[in-house]
Amino acid sequence: MAIDHKILASRKSGELADYARKSRIRLYSICGMVIAGVFLAVLALTVGSVRIPLGTVWSVLVAHLPFAGSAAGDVSATTEMILLGIRLPRILMAGIVGAALGVAGATYQGLFRNPLADPYLIGVAQGAALGAVTGFIIPWTILGIYFIPLFSFVGAVGAVAIVYLIARVGKTLPMTTLILAGVAVGSFLISITSYLTLIAGDKTHGILTWMMGRFSLSNWDQLKMVTPYILAGIGAILLYARPLNVMQLDEEQAQQLGINVEQTKLVLLIAATLITAAAVCFVGTIGFVGIIVPHAVRLVWGPDHRSLLPLSAISGAILLILADTASRTLMAPGEIPVGVITAFLGAPFFLFLLRRRKRAVF
Amino acid sequence: MRLHKIWLFLVITLISILVLTACSSNTTKPASSNQAVSSPSPTPTASTVGTFTDDIGRTVEIKHYPQRIISLAPSNTEIAFALGLGDRIVGVTTYCNYPEEAKTREKIGGYSDVDMEKIVALQPDLVLASDIHKKEVVPALEKLGIPVLIIRPGSIEQIFKDLQTVGQVTGQTAQATSLVTSLQKRVDAVTAKTAGLAADRKPRVFYVTWHDPIYTAGGDTIIGDLIKRAGGVNLADDLSGYATMTLETVIERNPQVIIVMSSMGDQNTSFNYIKTEPRLQATEALKNDRVYIIDSDIFGRTTPRIVDGLEQLLGMVHPELK
Numbered sequence: 001m002a003i004d005h006k007i008l009a010s011r012k013s014g015e016l017a018d019y020a021r022k023s024r025i026r027l028y029s030i031c032g033m034v035i036a037g038v039f040l041a042v043l044a045l046t047v048g049s050v051r052i053p054l055g056t057v058w059s060v061l062v063a064h065l066p067f068a069g070s071a072a073g074d075v076s077a078t079t080e081m082i083l084l085g086i087r088l089p090r091i092l093m094a095g096i097v098g099a100a101l102g103v104a105g106a107t108y109q110g111l112f113r114n115p116l117a118d119p120y121l122i123g124v125a126q127g128a129a130l131g132a133v134t135g136f137i138i139p140w141t142i143l144g145i146y147f148i149p150l151f152s153f154v155g156a157v158g159a160v161a162i163v164y165l166i167a168r169v170g171k172t173l174p175m176t177t178l179i180l181a182g183v184a185v186g187s188f189l190i191s192i193t194s195y196l197t198l199i200a201g202d203k204t205h206g207i208l209t210w211m212m213g214r215f216s217l218s219n220w221d222q223l224k225m226v227t228p229y230i231l232a233g234i235g236a237i238l239l240y241a242r243p244l245n246v247m248q249l250d251e252e253q254a255q256q257l258g259i260n261v262e263q264t265k266l267v268l269l270i271a272a273t274l275i276t277a278a279a280v281c282f283v284g285t286i287g288f289v290g291i292i293v294p295h296a297v298r299l300v301w302g303p304d305h306r307s308l309l310p311l312s313a314i315s316g317a318i319l320l321i322l323a324d325t326a327s328r329t330l331m332a333p334g335e336i337p338v339g340v341i342t343a344f345l346g347a348p349f350f351l352f353l354l355r356r357r358k359r360a361v362f
Numbered sequence: 363m364r365l366h367k368i369w370l371f372l373v374i375t376l377i378s379i380l381v382l383t384a385c386s387s388n389t390t391k392p393a394s395s396n397q398a399v400s401s402p403s404p405t406p407t408a409s410t411v412g413t414f415t416d417d418i419g420r421t422v423e424i425k426h427y428p429q430r431i432i433s434l435a436p437s438n439t440e441i442a443f444a445l446g447l448g449d450r451i452v453g454v455t456t457y458c459n460y461p462e463e464a465k466t467r468e469k470i471g472g473y474s475d476v477d478m479e480k481i482v483a484l485q486p487d488l489v490l491a492s493d494i495h496k497k498e499v500v501p502a503l504e505k506l507g508i509p510v511l512i513i514r515p516g517s518i519e520q521i522f523k524d525l526q527t528v529g530q531v532t533g534q535t536a537q538a539t540s541l542v543t544s545l546q547k548r549v550d551a552v553t554a555k556t557a558g559l560a561a562d563r564k565p566r567v568f569y570v571t572w573h574d575p576i577y578t579a580g581g582d583t584i585i586g587d588l589i590k591r592a593g594g595v596n597l598a599d600d601l602s603g604y605a606t607m608t609l610e611t612v613i614e615r616n617p618q619v620i621i622v623m624s625s626m627g628d629q630n631t632s633f634n635y636i637k638t639e640p641r642l643q644a645t646e647a648l649k650n651d652r653v654y655i656i657d658s659d660i661f662g663r664t665t666p667r668i669v670d671g672l673e674q675l676l677g678m679v680h681p682e683l684k
Contacts, residue, residue, distance in 0.1 A: 049611040077644065082610045085641045198475065201457065202625060202658065206572055216575035216609065219641070333611035334601065335575055 026307040033314040040318060041091050044325045048087060049333045052079060060084065085219075093218035093226075093282070094324040094338070095317035098289055100230045100279035102316020105290030106297070106308050107237050107272040110244045111265060112175050118291035119276040122182030123159035125285040126189040128277060131155020132210050132284070133196045136203045148210075149222075149281040156277035159189060164269070173265055212337035213286030215324050226278040233275035234313055240268055241305040248303075288343040289316050292350045299353050319346060414531055417514040417524065418493055424509055427533040428488030432470060432481055434499070438490035438513050439464050440665035441525060444541060445534045453484045460659060460667075478502060488531065515664045517584055518549060518591075518672075525666065545669050549591070552676050555683045556593030567594035567679055568617035568647065571662075573632040575606045584664060592675040593683070594619065613645060619679055620647040623658045630655060654678045 045057045060075055060083050104119035112121070120126070135151035163185050167178040197207050243264045247254045255261045280286070293316045294308060301307050323341040330336060411424040432453035433439040439458040442451055448463055453470040468484060471477035473492070476499050481489065486508055491500055493514040503510050511531065515521040522542045529538025567589050571577045579585035580601035589596045597617050598607055622633040633655045642648050656678075660671045677684040 049608055050614050078613060078616075081613060081641060081644060086608075086610045086613070199472070202662075205577070206574060209575060214575055216606070217573070328608050331606075333598075333608060334606040335608050337575075 022304075023306075026301075026304075029301060029307065030310050030314065033311060033318070037095070037314055037318045037321070041095065041321055044091050044321055045083060045087050047325060047329050048082070049328075050079075050082065052083060057083060089220045089223050090215045090218045090324065090328075091321055093223055094215050094320040096223070096227055096230050097215075097279040097283055097286065098293075098316035098318070098320030099234065099313040100275040100316070101286065101290040101320075102293040102297075102312035102314075103234050103237055103309055104272040104276045104279075105292075105316075106294035106305070106312040107244070107268050108290075109294055110248065110305055110308075111268050111272075112179060113248060114179070115295070116291075117179075119272065119279075120186075120285065120287075120290065122178060122273075123163045123186045123189065124156045124273060124276045125280065126186040126193070127159025128152040128156035128280045129211055129285060130159075130189045130193045130196075133193050133200070133207050136207050136210075137196060137200050153277050153281040156280065157273060159185060160269075160273045160277075172262060173269075175265075209337055210284040211339075213280075213284035213339035213342075214327070214335070214337045215283055216328075216335060218283065222282045226282060229278035230275045233271040233278070236271040237268060237275075238309055240264055241309050244268070244305040244309075284337075284339070286320070286339045286342060288339070288346050289319055292346055293319060296350055296353055411531065411533070414511065414527055416512045416527070417520070418496060418512050420512060422509050422511055424488070424531050426487070428486075428509070428531070430484065430486045431488045431490065431532070432484060432486040433458065433490045434470070434476060434495055435473060435490070435492040435513070436460070436659070437663040437665045438492065440663065440667060441513065441521075441528060442490065444666045445525065445529055445532065446537050447528075447532055447534060450532070452486065453481065481508075482506060490528070515584075517587055518668060521664050521666065521668060522546065541666065545666055548669050549672060552672055553591050555676070556591065556680065559593050559680075564593055564595045565618035565679060566597050566615065567592075567619045567621060568597040568612065568615075570620060570622045570632055570636060571604060571658075572623075573635040576609060576612065577604055578607050580605055584668070585661065588661075588668070588672050588675055589679070591672060592679045594675075594679040609641060613641065616645050618646045618650070618652065620645075620653045621675070621678060622653065622655050623661055624655055625658065652678075 042054075042057065042061075045061075046052050046054055056075055056079065060080055064084060101119055105117070108117040108119060108121055109115060111117070129152070131151035131154055132148050134155070135148035160182075163178065163182045164173070166185070167173060167181040169177065197204055200207055243254070243259045246257055246259050247261065247264065249257075251261050276290075294312045297308055297311045297315055301311055319342065320338070323345065324338050326336075326345065327338040327341045328335045330341075411427060413421055413423045415421050429450055430452045431442060431447060431450050433442055433451060434455060436455060436458045439451065439454050440460055442448070443461050443464060448461075451464070451467055454464050454467045456469050456472050458464045458467070468480070470480045470484070474494060476495065478499070481503070489503055489508055489510045491503075491510050491512050493512055495510075496512055500510050500512065511528070513524050513528070515524050522545065525542050526535075526538050529535045569579045569585050569589065571579065578598040578601065579596070580603050581596055581599035582602050583604065586596045586599065597612070597615050598605065601607070620636055622630075622636050624633065625631055633653070636642060637648075637653055647653055656671070656674060660667045660674075
């Protein structure tokens with residue numbers, strides 16, 4: 001008996017040590033990836049149609065830090081405009097959109113307990129696309145260049161709201177019904193979008209580019225509009241990392257373990273939908289990031305949502321910053337839609353990870 | 363019970379076969395009467411007009427001067443009307459809006475979505491297609507024995523050559539020659555004014571077809587050619603075809619004149635964007651208020667009106683020479 005107690009106690013302390021070690025690793029990984037992300041973003045500032053030396057980038061950045069107010073010396077106005085007016089907002093937009101798609105993908109995969117889930121599974125992309133196409137072909141315009149993003153945001157949120165209302169059974173929300181309703185509503189919306197695209201005449205080109213996703217016109221105003229939504233949404237999702245872990249067992253078991261399952265599902269669904277809608281409304285429906293980033297993170301760091309969610313955010317940001325840098329430099333002075341790059345470069349990288357680990361991903 | 367179901371199934375199958383055969387025999391009718399119209403009664407003036415080569419190198423044999431012409435592209439419609447073939451045009455696309463009279467012709471669908479049944483029903487003896495039709499529509503028309511010319515000029519010279527070809531095919535050779543001569547004179551008048559300009563008097567011209575992302579016309583396009591003739595330097599001269607250009611490149615290259623193509627449906631979104639984008643305000647074109655909008659129907663189509671476009675362009679690039 002006494003021996004049994006001893007074993008139990010030592011096992012318990014071992015588990016505690018293991019737990020402490022794991023949370024330490026988590027913290028180090030997150031910090032490391034954030035530093036890597038910032039470093040890459042600064043490097044990305046140097047490349048483009050004109051190469052700007054790292055020293056110049058540094059002096060311009062330091063000169064514009066809120067507390068140091070000194071001028072950047074002998075840097076031309078054009079260079080400063082390219083750095084601060086074009087590249088910086090573009091890189092930050094790529095980062096914030098990548099973070100949103102990464103987290104939303106991880107959330108949906110956890111919520112549906114389905115490795116094929118991505119942020120667009122239940123109609124966000126299809127609704128956003130229909131909204132955007134409608135904005136493209138309506139012959140009048142208000143709000144100037146914010147007309148299409150507004151339509152696409154409303155379309156994205158509206159589509160998910162419809163799917164939710166259809167799938168709800170009494171006070172519960174069966175996940176399978178939600179997926180099926182999402183797929184059906186999505187197909188319905190795609191049929192309308194495809195037809196409108198076909199008859200859009202000289203707008204077809206713009207519509208296709210929107211659907212592939214691009215950061216070509218990103219600016220500070222857009223960034224200011226989407227960042228609050230995305231940061232708030234990611235914050236809300238991070239608070240639910242632990243319930244999401246428990247829900248991986250089974251909804252019924254999670255309920256018995258004291259998780260308010262229906263409330264958790266609703267909050268996560270709303271938050272993931274909002275950040276996805278905010279992410280796609282300006283830059284278009286960039287594919288691949290939302291489905292692959294969480295899987296890659298799981299392969300490297302494991303399935304715990306407390307590390308999966310924040311690391312998916314940072315990895316998504318890094319992936320899209322890299323992809324956007326490729327999109328504006330590979331074909332310079334032109335650019336390739338970023339959605340093409342994410343899949344073209346991202347898929348082989350993911351397959352490499354998959355082959356190396358050779359273990360079940362999900 | 364089961365026997366009953368089998369009977370029901372058989373009856374339904376039989377009825378659907380009957381209905382289907384009835385339908386298909388209906389649709390073959392216009393095709394066969396079309397052959398009856400075209401083959402036994404050739405135009406008495408010429409037993410065969412000749413064999414022609416179109417813009418993608420296909421050879422087309424024309425047996426008699428076509429009397430029922432269908433155009434599958436707005437530019438083809440304009441070319442045909444310019445040659446005085448308006449009376450012989452029986453079908454156009456929904457996008458054919460010039461000249462005004464073209465709108466009154468039967469519509470055979472859009473540009474990429476052609477209604478084959480409608481074409482066959484109109485019994486054409488010549489179809490003027492574009493290169494977008496070469497993979498599917500043109501082979502289908504050839505199978506039905508309808509002569510097709512693919513017209514896709516890539517330069518002013520080629521527009522003139524196509525005008526001559528369509529003129530010869532339709533027996534409008536004299537009209538074609540006099541039209542080309544007068545157009546050539548107007549082109550020469552413009553180039554005579556800009557030929558002797560020193561390099562520093564040629565402004566950097568940026569041509570915008572769409573703003574999101576920014577699409578422009580490269581040096582090898584017809585637009586690139588027009589800019590050169592109008593005495594400007596194309597900002598995207600090193601690009602090929604219609605291509606994107608990043609905003610930072612545009613700012614770096616600092617255009618002196620910006621020309622924006624109008625969008626369909628009078629929205630002019632691209633023009634409004636260029637005029638209001640804060641990051642472009644530092645370019646010389648915006649500082650000196652030299653941003654112009656041009657009609658996409660004139661600059662986006664390869665027709666005789668491209669010469670109007672060249673004259674307009676001269677007025678924008680070199681107002682002092684106009």
